Amino acid sequence: MLELFTEFFRQLAEDHPRWNFIFFYEPRQWERIVKGFKYTLWLSVACVIFSVIIGVVGAWLQNSPSKFLRRCVQGYIQFFRNTPPFVQLLFFYFALGQFTPAVTGPDGWTEIPIISNVGWAIISLSFFAGAFNVEIFRSGIEAVPESTQEAASSLGFSRFQTYTEVVMPLAFRVSLPALNNNLVNLVKTTTQAIGIAVPELLYQCVTIWNDFPSAMYPTMLLLFVTFIALVGVLVFGMHRWERAMKIPGYGH
Amino acid sequence: MKRRLLAMSTALAATMLSSTAAYAAECTNDVWKRVMERGKVVVGVKADYKPWGYRDTDGSIIGMEIDFAQAAADAMGVELETVAVQSSNRMQFLEQGKIDMMIATMSDRADRREIVGIVQPNYYTSGTNIMAPKALGFSEWEDLRGKPVCGKQGAFYNQVVTERYGVEVVAFTGNAEAKQALRDKKCVAWVYDDSSIGSDLSSGEFEDFEMPLASEDDNPWGMAVPLAERDCVFGNFMSGLTFNMHQSGKLIELEEKWGIQATKYLADKKDQYGDWLAE
Numbered sequence: 001m002l003e004l005f006t007e008f009f010r011q012l013a014e015d016h017p018r019w020n021f022i023f024f025y026e027p028r029q030w031e032r033i034v035k036g037f038k039y040t041l042w043l044s045v046a047c048v049i050f051s052v053i054i055g056v057v058g059a060w061l062q063n064s065p066s067k068f069l070r071r072c073v074q075g076y077i078q079f080f081r082n083t084p085p086f087v088q089l090l091f092f093y094f095a096l097g098q099f100t101p102a103v104t105g106p107d108g109w110t111e112i113p114i115i116s117n118v119g120w121a122i123i124s125l126s127f128f129a130g131a132f133n134v135e136i137f138r139s140g141i142e143a144v145p146e147s148t149q150e151a152a153s154s155l156g157f158s159r160f161q162t163y164t165e166v167v168m169p170l171a172f173r174v175s176l177p178a179l180n181n182n183l184v185n186l187v188k189t190t191t192q193a194i195g196i197a198v199p200e201l202l203y204q205c206v207t208i209w210n211d212f213p214s215a216m217y218p219t220m221l222l223l224f225v226t227f228i229a230l231v232g233v234l235v236f237g238m239h240r241w242e243r244a245m246k247i248p249g250y251g252h
Numbered sequence: 253m254k255r256r257l258l259a260m261s262t263a264l265a266a267t268m269l270s271s272t273a274a275y276a277a278e279c280t281n282d283v284w285k286r287v288m289e290r291g292k293v294v295v296g297v298k299a300d301y302k303p304w305g306y307r308d309t310d311g312s313i314i315g316m317e318i319d320f321a322q323a324a325a326d327a328m329g330v331e332l333e334t335v336a337v338q339s340s341n342r343m344q345f346l347e348q349g350k351i352d353m354m355i356a357t358m359s360d361r362a363d364r365r366e367i368v369g370i371v372q373p374n375y376y377t378s379g380t381n382i383m384a385p386k387a388l389g390f391s392e393w394e395d396l397r398g399k400p401v402c403g404k405q406g407a408f409y410n411q412v413v414t415e416r417y418g419v420e421v422v423a424f425t426g427n428a429e430a431k432q433a434l435r436d437k438k439c440v441a442w443v444y445d446d447s448s449i450g451s452d453l454s455s456g457e458f459e460d461f462e463m464p465l466a467s468e469d470d471n472p473w474g475m476a477v478p479l480a481e482r483d484c485v486f487g488n489f490m491s492g493l494t495f496n497m498h499q500s501g502k503l504i505e506l507e508e509k510w511g512i513q514a515t516k517y518l519a520d521k522k523d524q525y526g527d528w529l530a531e
Contacts, residue, residue, distance in 0.1 A: 110440055
């Protein structure tokens, strides 16, 4: 079966020189794709989790009684929302990367920074998407009526308890559709990590089509299909979650 | 729904396959005619490869290859417009007609000749070498096995050194990023064309670095016209121009003008194509 599959694509490449699906019959190229996919998956999962955490914490700090904290969150949002994510990546990796501690390698010259390029990609993309998430959660929080919060505090809930037990569960439900959108965008933005040489899927694909110009269209096709699948899984999960959290009579 | 999607994607694949069918068998000279009508030739060149193609302080692109492009435009009697291309997109730019011709430090490789119309004779050559800190004292390629080496997306020798010497190439999209990563000590060397490394070293910006290895895979460079026009007016014109520039020594003059170390290749070509009536 597998034999037939590889043979088909080998033949296709011979008959149509621009449709060389080389990764389907050459193990080395297939390994590259698999490796790239793993990095893309890792980047996506880590960034989705961290950016949601940043969003929740940021939205809470936005309502903090301290003026200083509120200003800080506002500054963070303005900076990360108003600058291109690609520039942020380059800046984090090259400029801030200078100031992080580094371990000198065994050759006595190379400096292996504590935060690798993958680490910087996760940090910078999470902060980028996190800035949007703060605003998304804020919209949800503002949709929770003031009277509900007052009712909670009259029952003896502290500010923190009101936030985690009453406001956030309701706000979350309102925010989910917008959050969904932003996370889909985030997964696609992980391809920009190619700028700091993170060997994710786009990096590997570009490498393949540089080594084999005949494989360009098939590799692009593969990129499309993979991202459609990846985002599809995310959207499917988010919809299931949305449905599971539905409260009858609320938000509809 | 699923079935419809499948049917749609099959149809899409089928149309894409059929559109790449046979090449034009005869010369239509479409691009050449368009250049003549427009009175302007659009040439894809490098903007980050000093001194072959790079940006001047005022932002315009200058360099040895731009001079070559200018010579071509002058001979065609049209204006020159340069477009900055990257190693990883230069062939696609030409294929899609975004540029009429490409002179962009491209190594002439068999698989590339199937995509773009690389004209003969080749106009330059370079080998693969590394720029590494003097402190590391590399002396042979094997010293690099298993070590991180910065590279550039789109260079054919990334694959060669990976397979031959087990080098771990960390490829950046641009030269500037890769060289910055080397300066930041994120890799032990920068693998690239020996000609480019040579001019970087002589620029004085890389005092503590050297080019310690013997160059490998010496590979001639090729300029390219659209594949369909390689054996037509455009390709033949560029072949002739390149031949004349070899014979007249114009290429060697350009090499001197841009402060490039003299290559044996250009001298050999000049001898080879020498005019038998010349004194």
